[in-house]
Amino acid sequence: MTVHLKPIPYVEDWAEPSPRFLRKGLPPAPELPLERIFAPQWATWIRDAAEAKSAPPDYVMAGLLATAGAAIGNTRWVSPWAGWSEPPILWTMLIGAPSSNKSPGLDAVLSPLKELERDMRKQAEADLAEWSERVEVAKIAQSAWKEATKAALKAGEDLPPKPDEADPGQERHLPCLSVTDSTVERLGVILANQPRGTLMARDELAGWLMGMTRYAGGGSDRPFWLEAYGGRGYRVERMGREPLYIDRLSVGVTGSIQPDRLRSLLMKSDDDGLLARFLPIWPDPVPIMRPRSAPDDAFINRALGRLHDLQLMTDEYDQQRPWVLPFDEGAKDRLDAFRHDVRDWESGAEGLMLSYIGKLPGLTARIALILAHLDWVAMTCDQPHEIDAQTFSRAADLVEHYALPMARRAYAEASVSKVERAAMRLVEIIREHAWQRFTSRDVLRLDRAGLGTAAEVNPALQALEENHLLRSVEVQKNPRGGRPSRAFLVNPAVFNG
Numbered sequence: 001m002t003v004h005l006k007p008i009p010y011v012e013d014w015a016e017p018s019p020r021f022l023r024k025g026l027p028p029a030p031e032l033p034l035e036r037i038f039a040p041q042w043a044t045w046i047r048d049a050a051e052a053k054s055a056p057p058d059y060v061m062a063g064l065l066a067t068a069g070a071a072i073g074n075t076r077w078v079s080p081w082a083g084w085s086e087p088p089i090l091w092t093m094l095i096g097a098p099s100s101n102k103s104p105g106l107d108a109v110l111s112p113l114k115e116l117e118r119d120m121r122k123q124a125e126a127d128l129a130e131w132s133e134r135v136e137v138a139k140i141a142q143s144a145w146k147e148a149t150k151a152a153l154k155a156g157e158d159l160p161p162k163p164d165e166a167d168p169g170q171e172r173h174l175p176c177l178s179v180t181d182s183t184v185e186r187l188g189v190i191l192a193n194q195p196r197g198t199l200m201a202r203d204e205l206a207g208w209l210m211g212m213t214r215y216a217g218g219g220s221d222r223p224f225w226l227e228a229y230g231g232r233g234y235r236v237e238r239m240g241r242e243p244l245y246i247d248r249l250s251v252g253v254t255g256s257i258q259p260d261r262l263r264s265l266l267m268k269s270d271d272d273g274l275l276a277r278f279l280p281i282w283p284d285p286v287p288i289m290r291p292r293s294a295p296d297d298a299f300i301n302r303a304l305g306r307l308h309d310l311q312l313m314t315d316e317y318d319q320q321r322p323w324v325l326p327f328d329e330g331a332k333d334r335l336d337a338f339r340h341d342v343r344d345w346e347s348g349a350e351g352l353m354l355s356y357i358g359k360l361p362g363l364t365a366r367i368a369l370i371l372a373h374l375d376w377v378a379m380t381c382d383q384p385h386e387i388d389a390q391t392f393s394r395a396a397d398l399v400e401h402y403a404l405p406m407a408r409r410a411y412a413e414a415s416v417s418k419v420e421r422a423a424m425r426l427v428e429i430i431r432e433h434a435w436q437r438f439t440s441r442d443v444l445r446l447d448r449a450g451l452g453t454a455a456e457v458n459p460a461l462q463a464l465e466e467n468h469l470l471r472s473v474e475v476q477k478n479p480r481g482g483r484p485s486r487a488f489l490v491n492p493a494v495f496n497g
Contacts, residue, residue: 014491018467020420021427022493027412029284030405032058037371037398041299041378049108049295050286058283059105062092063254065279067109069370070199070252071177071307074231077322078369078387080335085324086362087231088369089197091253093205095262095282095410102256103203110178110201112300116308117177125174134165141165177308181208184224187251188236188244195247195312195320197231202255206265209274222274224249229277248322253278266352266411276355279363279403280410303377310373325369330389338364338396345404352411360399368395422450422460427469430490439475439487461488469494 034043034057046064050057069088079085094102141163148160173193178201182190190198202208227234227249234249257265259282266275312320327335338361345357365387372384372391384391429448430438443457451457464470470488 014471014493015468017469017491017493021423021464021467021469023424026282027405027409029282029409030402032056032061032283032402033397034061037394039375039378042374045295045299048293049300050105051289051293052291052295053101053104053108054286054288054291055101055105055108056283056286058281059094059096059100059102060108062094062279062281063106063109064374065367065370066090066092066252066254067113067178067199067201067304068307068374069366070197070250071113071304072310072370072373073197073252074248074250074322075196075310075312076369076373077231077324078327078365079324080327080332080365080387086365086369087197087248087250087322088366088373089229089231089250089252090363090366090370091229091278093262093278093280093410094254094256095259095280096256096285097258100285106201106203106254106256108295109300112297112304113177113199116301116304117175120175120177120308138166184221184236188246191246191249191251192244196310197248197250197252199252199254202253204261205253205255205257206261208255209265225251226274226277228253247320262410273355273359275411276352276359280407282406282410299378303374306377307373325372325384325386327365327387327392328389331368331387331392334389334392334396335361335365338392338400341400350417353407356407356411357404360404363403364392364395364399367398368392371395418450419459419463422456423463423467425450426457426460426464427494430494434495436490437487438490439485 034046037043038046038061042064046057046060050060053060069090072088074087077085077087094106096102145160145162145166151157152159176190176194176198178199179187179190180201180203182200187198187200200208224234224236228251231248231250234246236244236246313323314320342357342360345360346354349357368387368391371394372387375381375391376383425448426443429435429443429446429451435442440454440457440461443451444454451460461470461472465472465488469491471491472486472488475485475487
């Protein structure tokens, strides 16, 4: 069969291609500005703990922010102004290959937390045993009082007062500072008995995120977790169980995930805002080296202990509620400027990145609240009573120069439309096979994810044509018959850009 091609244009005829389709690999990881953000004691501890674990300090920092936020929990909230309040709840996602030491970096914070919980449980177990003894005494006193009351009624005498021994006092519960795996029902019981909230620490987040729709009847845990980030009231109901009402559903989350699992998750996830609640942390691996110093264990133990000593306040109606820290005028002014920056960042953003950016003002207020309390436990100063401009500025610095670039790195594929994502993958395939000319059939034969059907391939080809990365030419078959087909010429900039 004779094939005739139209003349191939010279390279000089190519227009400048759109650079967003030429990006190779991940956006670079931003540098963690430890000394600008954290008190000197914390910056030193984070670096030493990371070095001891052969992990990037980013992972230790991510674990610390989520753990400290959950430790503060519902004891302290922040309110920039009336009508807007935020709990100190953060969700952090540690991203990296299996060899990047995500789990050891996280353990630098979780191990002291578990040690603190063991110590608190020892004291709580003694209180629980004492309370159980009072319960048994109360049963006897209650029974005797009822009999005496019956006798007095029968004899027409004055009723006996209920003895103090008949009241065992408020039921005691063992503290639960963190959970690794829990059903919504069990977590609801924990939070109903522990109003400050708790921390969910998962070594592998992917299974937890993808397992939220396990109920055969079509139920889902996602509504529970969407509320757990915001600290709102929530009613837990399951068939065959008594309903539980939680005044402020607050659960911090931290855990790790591998890049491939994250990509799979981004492709399958519903756009309900769940993933956008995470602070993704994806640093470059650190060089292999022997630690030169050890972290100050006493410092982290003391700090976590002081955070967990914070208590909810009791109002005039005898109801427990958070102590709400306001912004001072300087912090409000800084927040106004930051919100204008966020509006600028939203322009041009799509999908997950747009949802993530929209949550940055609230996230920054939460980080400011956590930083204020980390300062307090690290230095000899009074408990914070408000958020000042300097504290909010440090939080905004962390978000603008670290968290936002890190999210762009982690959510790069999910931050563009489905067609653009397919077009970028097609560019990767062109480079992989060094195609200078190809057909749509060549692409379909590879059966790659997102490019396995003509309905997926054709819009991607059109996008690359419109953005000057490809140029279509007709391939004319034998003149005696047959429809002409198309081939695509590749702009040399695809291989050089």
